Amino acid sequence: MTSGTLTRASTKDDDLSSLPVVPARHPWRWVGVAFVLVLAAQFVHGLVTNPAWDWPTFARYFTAQSILTAVGTTIFLTVFGTVLGFALGIVVAVLRMSKSPFLSAVGWTYIWAFRSIPLIVQLLFWFNISYLYQRLSLGIPFGPEFVSFETISLISPMGAAVLGLALHQAAYAAEIVRSGVISVDRGQLEAAAALGIPRFRQLRRIVLPQAMRSILPNAANEVISLFKGTSVVSVMAIGELFYQVQVIYGRNARVVALLMVATVWYIILTTLLSIGQHYVERYFARGDRR
Amino acid sequence: MIEVLGVHKSFGSLEVLRGVSLDVAAGEVVVVLGPSGSGKSTLLRTINHLEKVDRGYITIDGDLIGYQRRGGKLHELKEREILKQRKDIGFVFQNFNLFPHLTALENVAEVAQLADARHFLERVGLEDKADAYPRQLSGGQQQRVAIARALATRPKVVLFDEPTSALDPELVGEVLDVLRDLARSGTTMVVVTHEIGFAREVADRIVFIDEGLIVEEGAPEQVLDHPVHERTRAFLSKVL
Numbered sequence: 001m002t003s004g005t006l007t008r009a010s011t012k013d014d015d016l017s018s019l020p021v022v023p024a025r026h027p028w029r030w031v032g033v034a035f036v037l038v039l040a041a042q043f044v045h046g047l048v049t050n051p052a053w054d055w056p057t058f059a060r061y062f063t064a065q066s067i068l069t070a071v072g073t074t075i076f077l078t079v080f081g082t083v084l085g086f087a088l089g090i091v092v093a094v095l096r097m098s099k100s101p102f103l104s105a106v107g108w109t110y111i112w113a114f115r116s117i118p119l120i121v122q123l124l125f126w127f128n129i130s131y132l133y134q135r136l137s138l139g140i141p142f143g144p145e146f147v148s149f150e151t152i153s154l155i156s157p158m159g160a161a162v163l164g165l166a167l168h169q170a171a172y173a174a175e176i177v178r179s180g181v182i183s184v185d186r187g188q189l190e191a192a193a194a195l196g197i198p199r200f201r202q203l204r205r206i207v208l209p210q211a212m213r214s215i216l217p218n219a220a221n222e223v224i225s226l227f228k229g230t231s232v233v234s235v236m237a238i239g240e241l242f243y244q245v246q247v248i249y250g251r252n253a254r255v256v257a258l259l260m261v262a263t264v265w266y267i268i269l270t271t272l273l274s275i276g277q278h279y280v281e282r283y284f285a286r287g288d289r290r
Numbered sequence: 291m292i293e294v295l296g297v298h299k300s301f302g303s304l305e306v307l308r309g310v311s312l313d314v315a316a317g318e319v320v321v322v323l324g325p326s327g328s329g330k331s332t333l334l335r336t337i338n339h340l341e342k343v344d345r346g347y348i349t350i351d352g353d354l355i356g357y358q359r360r361g362g363k364l365h366e367l368k369e370r371e372i373l374k375q376r377k378d379i380g381f382v383f384q385n386f387n388l389f390p391h392l393t394a395l396e397n398v399a400e401v402a403q404l405a406d407a408r409h410f411l412e413r414v415g416l417e418d419k420a421d422a423y424p425r426q427l428s429g430g431q432q433q434r435v436a437i438a439r440a441l442a443t444r445p446k447v448v449l450f451d452e453p454t455s456a457l458d459p460e461l462v463g464e465v466l467d468v469l470r471d472l473a474r475s476g477t478t479m480v481v482v483t484h485e486i487g488f489a490r491e492v493a494d495r496i497v498f499i500d501e502g503l504i505v506e507e508g509a510p511e512q513v514l515d516h517p518v519h520e521r522t523r524a525f526l527s528k529v530l
Contacts, residue, residue: 191387194338195401196376196443199369205400209391287391287423 057257061248062264070244071265077230077240081165082223088166089173096178107174114171120232122168126160127236161233169226176218180211212284220277224270231262241265291316291478292447297336297346299329306332308502309346314447317476321489321510324499325525330482333499334449337480338379339372350378350446377401380440380448384455386432388424394435395420402442410438414468430461434468447478454485486529490514498522 047053061067096107114122125132130152137148155163184207192202231242239247245258292314299307306329314320324330335341337348339356347364348355356372357364367375388397394416398407411417414434424432433453440448450469454462466488473479473492483489489496489510496513498506498521506519514530517523 185387187383187385187387188389190340191383191389193373194340194376194379194381194383195439196373197401198373206389210389284391287393287425 052256053260054254054257057252057254058260058264061245061258061261066244066248067241067261067265070239070241071269073239074227074230074241074265075269077161077165077233077238078223078227080162081169081226081230084162084166085169085226086173086177086219088170090177092170092174093177093181096174097181111171111174114168117168119164119168119229120235123161123164123233123236126155126164127157129155129160157236157238161236161238165226165230165233169222172222173219176215176222177211179218180213180215181207183214184210209284213281213288216277216281216284220273224273227269227273228266291318291351292337292480293349294333294337295346295348297333297348298344299332299336299341300344306502307336307343310499310502310504311346312497312504314478314480316478318494319473319477319479319481319492320495320497321493322480322482322497322499323484323486323489323513323525328499329502330499331451334381334451334480334482337447337449338376338381340381342366350375355379377443378446380443380445382433382437382440382448382450382453384452386424386429386436386456388432388436388439390424393421393423394427394438397424397435398439398442401439407438407442410442411435413441413471414438428461429457430464433457433465437465437468437472441472447480448472450479450481450483452482452484454483484529486514486526498525500525 092107092110094107095103096111098104098107130150133151135148136151136154137145139145139147188206188210189202192206197206230240233240234243234246237243241262245262249255249258292312294310294312297307297310298305310329310333312320312333322330322333332341336343337350337355339348342356347357353375354364355375356367358367359365388394389400392400395404395407395411398410402410408417408420411420414437416431416434416438419427419431419435424435427435433456437448437453453469454465457465462485466485469479469481469488470492481489481493491510493510495507496510497504498513498517498519500521506513506517506522513522514526517526
């Protein structure tokens with residue numbers, strides 16, 4: 001730029017078109033790489049040589065039956081929290097986007113309420129629901145009852161945990177679904193309407209597949225955060241992963257090693273979820289490749 | 291075939307259509323000309339009830355579009371009924387509005403049997419692009435797929451809203467060729483366009499709209515070569 005004679009192709013003797021092209025060099029990138037590699041090496045060295053990490057204890061518990069069962073419980077809570085949460089979330093999102101002001105207000109209120117209450121507080125409410133309402137019954141409102149149940153036998157601690165996680169998740173899922181739907185170009189709905197495609201089919205065939213592109217990264221975030229968030233239900237004495245390691249280190253005082261057991265399991269399962277996310281996103285990106 | 295009578299439409303305080311009446315006979319090709327903002331796109335969109343009207347009505351083959359007469363009033367139909375009526379009215383958008391996550395064939399097959407969908411792609415000369423996604427097609431090809439899709443519900447009339455305005459100049463021809471074919475085969479068409487040459491060649495009648503009113507209408511030679519109204523002359527002097 002600065003020197004016109006260098007950047008402008010010469011008109012006279014030297015023919016630049018035959019010269020080889022050398023890409024720009026980035027020496028500072030290599031300095032950065034070296035810096036990060038040294039830090040990483042120090043960290044790994046510390047993990048291996050510092051006896052406080054207590055790897056033998058880690059190895060003994062990592063695949064212990066009690067831990068594997070707890071991992072199963074964590075997965076169970078995540079799966080049910082996600083599936084029920086997103087199913088309810090779609091319903092709430094549809095309500096929130098309804099043209100009817102009443103339905104829209106119902107959706108808005110749900111989201112407002114469940115985003116306002118901390119998950120841990122909500123879980124404790126469900127856990128203690130039988131103190132608030134001893135009996136649940138089906139019947140005519142303010143009229144006769146047909147059947148009634150003991151609340152405590154209807155809602156087990158596990159049921160309360162799934163219920164709490166799903167209700168909490170639904171509020172966030174609703175907003176994610178809504179953000180995906182409003183990101184779809186208005187012209188798509190107009191085209192579908194002009195073709196006379198029925199409303200539900202418009203949503204299922206035209207809007208949702210396109211909305212998925214912006215829903216998925218956020219949804220994956222939510223699933224992963226729910227997966228680790230299940231550790232909150234340890235307050236209800238449910239034997240998920242985090243509760244289980246707490247129980248074990250309460251007995252043997254090997255806190256660090258057991259926290260590492262939980263950490264490594266969380267990392268492994270999050271990695272699997274991230275890989276799954278990659279493939280699902282690739283599926284919904286079809287049509288976007290040239 | 292299409293009857294538009296006394297249609298008024300406002301967006302807020304802006305009156306876009308101020309009493310438009312228009313009859314289109316079966317097999318007729320009507321080209322709507324007019325400056326931008328004159329209401330010609332809005333008129334087209336009221337015909338398939340993408341826009342509701344404030345006053346006036348539209349019928350196709352004698353059936354009221356979007357409304358039902360009960361007592362002394364016009365009641366708006368349920369959305370499901372309106373969607374059914376739209377199967378009779380093809381609509382081609384300026385920006386194509388193809389479904390990007392579906393292939394060309396799937397776009398058409400969304401509203402037709404697979405064999406029919408192939409037939410309509412053939413009709414616009416794109417049978418070899420059946421499995422391409424919209425992004426892999428040129429603008430002209432996308433618009434031709436959109437036309438195939440609009441034809442796939444076997445509509446009684448097809449409305450074109452500036453079908454070549456979003457295209458690079460060298461791609462306009464292929465889309466106009468398809469329109470020409472349709473016109474020759476007796477399709478009832480209403481085309482909003484700025485392509486005066488196309489209007490002269492294909493239109494049975496030209497309608498000139500300005501400020502929400504039909505200013506002038508007639509045969510192409512008459513409106514284009516001997517416009518009566520001052521505003522038509524002013525418009526034509528800018529675009530010809």
